[in-house]
Amino acid sequence: MQRMENYVTLEFLSRSSNEGFARVAAAGFAAQLDPTLDELGDIKTAVSEAVTNAIVHGYPDQLGKIVMKLKLLENNTLEITVRDWGKGIEDIQQARQPLFTTGGEERSGMGFTIMESFMDRLTVKSTPGRGTTVTMRRRISARIKR
Amino acid sequence: MEVTATYRDRILELHLKGELDHHGARGLLTKLEREIEATLPAELVLDFSGVTFMDSAGIAVALRGWQRMRELGGCVKLYHVAPQPKKVLEAAGVGRMMTVQ
Ligand SMILES: Nc1ncnc2c1ncn2[C@@H]1O[C@H](COP(=O)(O)OP(=O)(O)OP(=O)(O)O)[C@@H](O)[C@H]1O
Ligand SMILES: [Mg+2]
Numbered sequence: 224m225q226r227m228e229n230y231v232t233l234e235f236l237s238r239s240s241n242e243g244f245a246r247v248a249a250a251g252f253a254a255q256l257d258p259t260l261d262e263l264g265d266i267k268t269a270v271s272e273a274v275t276n277a278i279v280h281g282y283p284d285q286l287g288k289i290v291m292k293l294k295l296l297e298n299n300t301l302e303i304t305v306r307d308w309g310k311g312i313e314d315i316q317q318a319r320q321p322l323f324t325t326g327g328e329e330r331s332g333m334g335f336t337i338m339e340s341f342m343d344r345l346t347v348k349s350t351p352g353r354g355t356t357v358t359m360r361r362r363i364s365a366r367i368k369r
Numbered sequence: 370m371e372v373t374a375t376y377r378d379r380i381l382e383l384h385l386k387g388e389l390d391h392h393g394a395r396g397l398l399t400k401l402e403r404e405i406e407a408t409l410p411a412e413l414v415l416d417f418s419g420v421t422f423m424d425s426a427g428i429a430v431a432l433r434g435w436q437r438m439r440e441l442g443g444c445v446k447l448y449h450v451a452p453q454p455k456k457v458l459e460a461a462g463v464g465r466m467m468t469v470q
Contacts, residue, residue: 239392264453
C-alpha cells in the first residue's frame, strides 16, 4: 500500500460532453506534480480512453453514473480510477488485446493499448452486469526546482 | 469539432479544428466517407493544424480514410500533426501506414 498525499473524487453522468471535462480535471489535479507538457498529454489521453469506454461501452443505451478518483501517492505517483456501474466486460484479457472491439466502425479497439503504453500500470476489474473499474498509475518525473 | 473540405487537383483536403475525441468526432466518419465518394480523390489530406487533442477516435477516422483510399488506389497524408496526436498515432501503429508530418 502506498501512502496517499492528496485526492479528489468526481462523479458525473455518462454524457459524451463530459469527456473533455474529465481530461481537464485530471490535468488540473496533476498540475501539482509539475508535469511536463508531454506527461500532461499522456495523462489526458489515458483519461479520455477510460472515460469514453465507460460512456460508450459501460452505458451503451442509457445514461449512468461515472466516478473518477484522482490520487496523489508518494513518489510523485498519480493514480487515476474510472468506475462505472454498467454492462461490464465478459473477457478482460480479450478486451485488452489491440484491435479487439465490440464497438462499431467508429471504434478502433486501441483504447486499452493506448492506456497501457501511456501509463506505467493498468488494472482492469469488471463483472458482467455490474460494472467496470479501471485503475492507472503514472509516475511523474522529478524536475529540477527553478 | 469543425470540418472544412476542399478539393483541387484530385486532392481532397479535410481541415479539422477542435478536439478529436468520441464527442468531437460525432458525424466525422460520415462526412469523411461522403466527401471521398463525391470526389473520388487520388490523395486524401487530413490537416491536423487545428486539432488540439486526439484520442483513439482519431485512429478510427485515419484508418477509415486509409482503407477507402487504398481501395481507390490512392494515399493518405496527415499534415501539421502536433506531438500529442502524433504519439497516439504511433502507439496505435498508424504512423507506419501513412505519411504523418
Ligand atoms: N467500461 C467498459 N464497460 C464495458 N465494456 C468495456 C468497457 N471498457 C472497455 N470495454 C470493452 O473492451 C473493448 C476494448 O476496449 P478498447 O478501449 O481497447 O477499444 P474500443 O473502445 O472498442 O475502441 P477505441 O478505444 O479504439 O475507440 C471494448 O470494445 C468493449 O467491449
Ligand atoms: Mg475505447
